[in-house]
Amino acid sequence: MSFADRRWIDLWLPLYFTGAALVPLTGSRYAAELFLSLNLYLIFVLSWDVFCGPLRETNFGHSLFIGGAAYLSAGLCTRGGLGPLWSALLALIVIAMAGAGIGWVAARFRGPSFALATMALQLMAFQGVFLLPDVFGGEEGIVGVPPLVASPTAAYLLVLAAAAGVAGLRACLQGSHAGLLARALGDDEELARSCGVSAKLLKVGLFSASVALAGLGGVLYAHTQGQVNAELVSGGLSVQIVLLGLVGGTRSGPAASVVLFVFLQRALAGAVPAAALVYALLLVVALLLFPHGLMPRVAGRRTG
Amino acid sequence: MESVIFIVVRGSSYVTIALGFALVFGAGRVLNLSHGAFYLLAAYLTYWMAGSDVLGGSVVLAVVLAVVLTAVVGGLTFHALLWPIAHRPNRTMVLCLAINFVLAEALRAFFGTRGVLVPTLLDGAVQIGRVTVPWQQVLVVLAGAALLLATAFVLHHTRLGRAVRAVAQDREAAEILGIEAAPVLAVTFAVSAGLAGLAACLIAPLGFVSPWGWISPLIKSFAVVVLGGTRLQGILMAAFLLATAEVLAGQWISEGAAEYVSLLVILAVLVLRPRGIVRELR
Numbered sequence: 001m002s003f004a005d006r007r008w009i010d011l012w013l014p015l016y017f018t019g020a021a022l023v024p025l026t027g028s029r030y031a032a033e034l035f036l037s038l039n040l041y042l043i044f045v046l047s048w049d050v051f052c053g054p055l056r057e058t059n060f061g062h063s064l065f066i067g068g069a070a071y072l073s074a075g076l077c078t079r080g081g082l083g084p085l086w087s088a089l090l091a092l093i094v095i096a097m098a099g100a101g102i103g104w105v106a107a108r109f110r111g112p113s114f115a116l117a118t119m120a121l122q123l124m125a126f127q128g129v130f131l132l133p134d135v136f137g138g139e140e141g142i143v144g145v146p147p148l149v150a151s152p153t154a155a156y157l158l159v160l161a162a163a164a165g166v167a168g169l170r171a172c173l174q175g176s177h178a179g180l181l182a183r184a185l186g187d188d189e190e191l192a193r194s195c196g197v198s199a200k201l202l203k204v205g206l207f208s209a210s211v212a213l214a215g216l217g218g219v220l221y222a223h224t225q226g227q228v229n230a231e232l233v234s235g236g237l238s239v240q241i242v243l244l245g246l247v248g249g250t251r252s253g254p255a256a257s258v259v260l261f262v263f264l265q266r267a268l269a270g271a272v273p274a275a276a277l278v279y280a281l282l283l284v285v286a287l288l289l290f291p292h293g294l295m296p297r298v299a300g301r302r303t304g
Numbered sequence: 305m306e307s308v309i310f311i312v313v314r315g316s317s318y319v320t321i322a323l324g325f326a327l328v329f330g331a332g333r334v335l336n337l338s339h340g341a342f343y344l345l346a347a348y349l350t351y352w353m354a355g356s357d358v359l360g361g362s363v364v365l366a367v368v369l370a371v372v373l374t375a376v377v378g379g380l381t382f383h384a385l386l387w388p389i390a391h392r393p394n395r396t397m398v399l400c401l402a403i404n405f406v407l408a409e410a411l412r413a414f415f416g417t418r419g420v421l422v423p424t425l426l427d428g429a430v431q432i433g434r435v436t437v438p439w440q441q442v443l444v445v446l447a448g449a450a451l452l453l454a455t456a457f458v459l460h461h462t463r464l465g466r467a468v469r470a471v472a473q474d475r476e477a478a479e480i481l482g483i484e485a486a487p488v489l490a491v492t493f494a495v496s497a498g499l500a501g502l503a504a505c506l507i508a509p510l511g512f513v514s515p516w517g518w519i520s521p522l523i524k525s526f527a528v529v530v531l532g533g534t535r536l537q538g539i540l541m542a543a544f545l546l547a548t549a550e551v552l553a554g555q556w557i558s559e560g561a562a563e564y565v566s567l568l569v570i571l572a573v574l575v576l577r578p579r580g581i582v583r584e585l586r
Contacts, residue, residue: 056394057394058394058397058398060401105575109574111393111394112335112393112394112397113574115394115397116335116397116526116570116574117570117571117574117575120567120570120571120574121571123519123523123567124564124567127560127563127564127567130560131558131560131563235401235519236405236408236516239398239401239402239404239405240405242398242401243398243402246395246398273413274409274410274413276409276412276413277406277409277410277412277413279409280402280405280406280409281406283402284399284402284403284405284406287398287399287402288385288399291389291395
């Protein structure tokens with residue numbers, strides 16, 4: 001059994017959340033912003049992994065749901081006259097329903113077909129943002145999005161709680177009977193179906209959960225950053241999420257890759273010329289060096 | 305008349321862009337999502353070399369060098385990165401997209417985020433009826449036809465072409481008969497990258513190119529192959545069907561709507577034939 005296979009290694013994640021809760025006490029604005037960014041990325045990547053992890057699929061359109069919820073909430077707030085909490089709630093409901101609908105259609109796709117269909121949807125959304133500048137604010141996006149809670153510290157703790165909640169929910173799902181069936185589907189769908197696993201229901205359920213959690217991340221981003229722009233529905237964000245998820249592997253691997261690489265990204269910015277390029281190269285190198293992820297599955301490997 | 309000319313030019317550019325993509329998909333069952341990256345690389349190389357003193361400002365020399373360099377990069381990329389994971393289609397797609405991502409950041413670092421204007425091979429325009437057509441667009445049409453015929457000739461009348469077709473039909477049988485798949489596919493990939501590069505040198509001068517300009521050529525190539533398959537007749541038909549749909553959408557709805565046509569084609573084919581592409585990849 002390798003070092004990464006030992007289950008006690010996953011304890012770092014609750015320790016991380018405990019430590020992150022103490023950050024506001026330091027009084028450092030930089031630290032608070034860094035961890036806020038980290039926690040948002042944790043929500044983005046872990047929500048992606050809720051569906052793609054056990055089912056071994058690759059969703060290239062995850063940013064569509066993040067950005068979709070963000071734009072919807074921001075628009076309802078700034079133009080629809082709704083309060084931030086109601087906007088956020090409504091946006092989450094709409095995006096979850098949309099996710100269920102898309103999941104119902106996408107459940108018939110597998111492997112490359114699924115990946116390409118999600119990529120096509122994301123690209124349509126991205127182009128739509130520029131085609132309707134009056135609605136989406138064009139390149140500038142929507143600004144002046146009010147916060148969900150009064151103080152920055154409260155907002156920070158809200159995002160932290162959400163990230164911890166998403167991580168906990170993901171762990172519960174993966175340890176549950178549904179998670180076991182999902183892994184069976186991911187390993188061999190034909191065999192799982194022949195054993196009576198309801199593939200469509202499971203896929204739709206997990207996809208809806210993944211989309212709803214992604215929407216949560218998007219809504220929190222909009223209301224903590226005060227703005228939404230096309231970057232949030234871009235292919236670049238989707239590819240980053242996929243790379244971080246794959247480099248991570250299983251269990252707490254995706255969370256580990258997020259923490260490692262977001263810290264790396266921040267450390268490189270300003271310290272190294274062409275920092276974004278170096279970061280992108282390091283991600284690709286990590287993908288090549290860890291083909292089964294930082295924390296590979298003990299039994300069975302991602303073969304997709 | 306104007307619409308017909310737009311369709312012919314657009315269709316020919318799609319033939320040129322999609323040819324390399326179809327070659328790799330047909331021969332190696334590899335969904336090369338980095339096809340747009342090679343297109344972009346050649347466009348920026350041409351822009352940079354034509355603007356520098358190294359080649360004395362010669363656009364022709366810059367184009368030739370850019371295409372050759374892009375082909376070499378393509379072959380090396382396949383051999384070093386993609387061939388080892390060719391049996392894992394999802395992982396191959398992720399790596400290809402990551403290559404696009406890395407290239408976009410590299411171009412952003414060296415050239416900034418603003419679009420660049422790739423120099424044309426031919427200046428001036430010709431009058432066809434009431435329509436003024438730039439010579440560069442005429443070159444795109446002629447080059448599209450020439451490349452299609454050249455590809456058909458190479459595939460059916462050369463030893464390399466026969467090897468490519470053998471590997472495409474049955475890789476194992478080809479290996480048993482002494483045709484090694486890896487070098488054949490590496491050469492195919494290099495040629496594909498070179499074709500993408502040549503397409504860039506012909507088409508990119510018709511507008512601006514930015515670091516995120518890998519998306520459009522990739523989507524067009526993929527839509528053509530999804531619609532028409534990997535046979536040359538299919539590519540020709542699909543390219544012109546797609547061009548017709550886009551021109552009509554642009555005239556009847558809006559220019560923005562035309563951009564959605566390729567994506568709708570991809571989604572429609574995936575929904576109606578979800579195993580269509582997977583069957584090709586198996």
